[in-house]
Amino acid sequence: MNLKGTLPTLILQALEHEPDHGYRIAQRIKERSKGVLDFKEGTLYPALHKLENDGMVESYEAVENGRPRRYYRITKKGCGMLAKDREEWRDLSRAVTLILRET
């Protein structure tokens, strides 16, 4: 399914409860959507950098299984944006559902 425009919101959602690294963020999005939202993983990192430049997430280095990894964590600004995006998505989804029921 085409993820265009929704990837930043999905990333923020994946980071809502705990910080994580890029690979696990990608897997989490795929797993939670039961494989429906399948995206090319190379596009994840530009989206993460954009969120970082906009102050929605911040990154830090940590070691996992003896390997250094870059972890991302959501900021206060990112939480605000996620809440706003969630609300907009609910409105949009409700409106589309209403229209599709009519036909």
Next chain:
Amino acid sequence: MTLESWLERATRLLAPASVEKVRAEIGEHYQSALEAELARGKSREDAERATVESLGNPAAAGRGYRKVLLTAQEARLLEFWKTPNPIRITWPTAGLLAGAIAAGFLGVAIVVVALAGAAGLPMPWKIPSFRSVEGLAFLASVVAVWCIGAAVFALQGWRRSKPVSEQAAIGWVFHALPVFGAAVAMASYVHFGFEIVTRFWASSALVALVTVTASTWPINTPKRSRAFRLFKWATLVAASLLLWGLVPWLLVTQLWGTYMNHERERQMLRKKLPFSEWPPQLCR
């Protein structure tokens, strides 16, 4: 496709520091994904192929990266800005530089105006004959602005080489420039009316005000950078209106050219760099 060829294509045109960042994060990602594929029982060759495929089109990733990480060209520009007096400006260099810039702008302007004249588009002023006094005054004005531009380039280079306490004292020259431009514009108005020579000087005075004089004002600080940029663009629009009148196609061409040439790259850099890392050039 191998990981190496994927990385080469995805990092094309990026700055060395950005390339290093991409290589590190994609390398980490690749390693985790490869381990997962191997754990599913795939052969090493199949696992490597599947892992690279899961990264997607490297050209698309590269386009994404170039929007958020520094490109090689942007990194060079930042380096140039950070180097004090980077081209060691002397009078001849300054003259050539100002001349090349002026010739470029003037060349484009002449071609655009000539094409527009041939196409019968509306013009804001009558083009004077170069045998008339007004025509000669216009040519002399272009040469004068060129010389003043060269002198300002050289003076700015020399000023930056002085201690900060002395730099302020030299600032009066920059304040005199727009006043001089406005005075010549008024004199021209008395002689020729609101025609090309007057418009040219009035417009040049405003451009000098925003590019040279305003940089010494207290509004030119990082905290007030948004206000400064607003002032800069309002003044540039006013300068364009003075030069081209209310002729929409000329105004749009001029302002679009100025934006693409001067502002676009700065705007990209403002998005990519945190505010604390902005050099002074990004604040204005």
